[in-house]
Amino acid sequence: MSSPVPYKSFVQIDRQSGTAIYLQIAHQLINAIQRGFLVTGTKLPGTRSFSELLEVNRNTIVAVFEELDTQGWIETRPNKGTFIIGKIDARPQKIRIEQENQLAHYPKETGFSFKKSSLLDNPFEHSSCEYVFNDGTPDIRLTQVDHLSSLYSGHLKRKSNRSKLGYYNHDGSEFFKKHLSNYLNQTRGLHISKDNILITRSTEMSVYITSEILLSPGDTVLVGDLSYFSVNMIFQKSGAQIMSVPIDEEGIDVEAIRSICEKHTIRMLYITPHHHYPTTVTLAAQRRIELLNLAAEFGFIILEDDYDYDFHYDNAPVLPLASADKSGMVVYIGAFGKSLVPGFRTGFIIAPENLMTEMRKYLGIIDRQGDVMMEQVLGEMIETGEIHRYLKKSLKIYRERRDHIVDLLQRELQEFIDFRKPAGGLAVWTRWKEPLNLLQLSRACSRNNLFIPKTLLYQHKNLTAMRLGFGHFTLDEAEASIQILRQGVLQQL
Known part of the structure; x- marks a missing residue:
């Protein structure tokens, strides 16, 4: 006699799976109990008939019953059979035909409400065009992926590095920070040590951490009249008000910034002075000096993004604002390794040590592990001059x-x-x-x-x-x- 419960509709066996068949069956039966498809008091088929129904060995069903019994889902009553146990629902429950196949799928929607943000919708598109x-x-085709991979695998094979794989380091590799600080000092004219560096995953992550610490709802942030949309999204998500400043052939209009500061309290200015995004213009040297003076005078933070700093073709690049900052008003962010494949790139934040202390707390929450091995590889590439080549x-x-x-x-x-x-x-x-x-x-x-x-x-x-x-x-x-x-x-x- 066939069972009135359509077990085969919600017990589906994958014989190619690495999970034992008895555990597959047990887990799906528990799932059915939890969702109310098998209600308290339901009598299970005997081991012989159940094995024939599911087309498995009888010993498999014996193991299933033992697993269910161990977890407290069934009880065996002498001369009566095996029954589902648990809290008895006073209302009679039946397995509805339209529900039978639901057990094979994860819920499409939550049963609770939550905040949604259209502000953070992904603006990027994709296409199959050639x-x-x-x-x-x-162009990732220009990178020597095989060589980079050998560097990484070489570090993994070193016995001296294996202990670092289990080391939770939310402050970045000391080796990498030391060499990165030297690299930035040489190429950007900075005067920093490893204690002024925070290693992040990307520029966007750097902006997010900076915004979480330095911005409060209602703060005003100045950006170029055209600016990087992802950064603007982060500022708006933090509750900041964005005001735009005109851009001309010499970069952001510093006189316009002064005019705004005389009328409003400004918390931060976000700027990409080397190659302004999206117009690519470079901020003039005189305006850089004026901007630093304005920040010291009115007390606003300059969040300087060294976007595309490594890619210059005609003359030596103009040094960043951070290299001439005497008042501690500049937080310098960027990406290291943009000439490499994306998996070998990392972000960084440069700031005075007292701000670094607070930033490390945030990084310890959102990215405690980091990528110690990758940082070791990048540090070695700086040390050996490979990154310059x-x-x-x-x-x-x-x-x-x-x-x-x-x-x-x-x-x-x-x-x-x-x-x-x-x-x-x-x-x-x-x-x-x-x-x-x-x-x-x-x-x-x-x-x-x-x-x-x-x-x-x-x-x-x-x-x-x-x-x-x-x-x-x-x-x-x-x-x-x-x-x-x-x-x-x-x-x-």
Whole structure:
């Protein structure tokens, strides 16, 4: 006689699984009890009939019953059988046909309410197009992945490093911090020690930690009239009010900042002075001095992001504001290893030691383990000069790609756009002479196998502009992409 309970609808055996079959069955029966599919008082089939029903060995069912009995889900009554036990529900329960298959799936929604944030919605898009413009990312094809992998595996194999695998280090590798501080002092003109460094996973993580400590709801943060959207999202999530400041060919308008400070209390200024995002302009040297003086005078924090600092082609880079900060008003953040594959990159925060003490507390909560082995590898790459060789090699290629994309834009789109040859970075900022619809242009290009994400499009009544990354394109890929872009423009005119 078949069982009235449709056990096979919710007991599903995976014979390829590494979990023992008796445990698979036991766990699914417990799941059924917890969800009310098997109610208190239900009599289970005998071991022989149950094994035939589920098509398993009888000893397997004996093991299932032993497991259920050990966990307190069943009891065996002499001469009566084996029954589900637990709190008896006064209301009669039946297994409804429409519920039978629910046990094979995890719930799609929670049974409780929670806060939702449209502010943090992912703005990034993806496409299967052969060609894709981005906002200026390195080409991972240029990195020697095999060599990097051998460095990492070599560190794992060293007996002296194995003990570090179990070491919870929320303050970063001392070895890496020591060499990173030396590297930043040499390349950025800083005067720091390892005690001024916090190692993070990314620039965004650095901004988040900084915002959590330094910003309160209602604080005012100044950003460029065009600024990095992810950072703006973090500031807004912390409850800060954002005010924008004009950007011109010499960077952020310092006189406009003074005017704002005379009327409002400003807590922080976020700035990418080396290559302003997205326009790529460099903050003039005189404005840097004026900005430091303003911060000391009005007491606002300068959050300086060294975005694309490593990628400069024509002259020596202008030193960061942090290198001339005498009053402790600058918090310097950035990413190390952008010339490497993404998995070998890391973020950092540079600040006076009293702020570092508080930041380490936050990092200890959100990223206590860190990546000690990766930090050891990166520290060794600095110590041996490997990182300089990687950067020197990649800069030569990126300079060639910059020159090529500039020539292409000049040749194919000169009558439609204005742009300046960037002194560094991996993107070109283009302003369009005619206010054509950039979203329609993007769709037209997509139909011809070129994807232009909406995060690269800047358009309002006074501006029609686009940020075009070139670092990830070979010379041929860049040429094909610009040709498709030109076709899209001609279709709109």
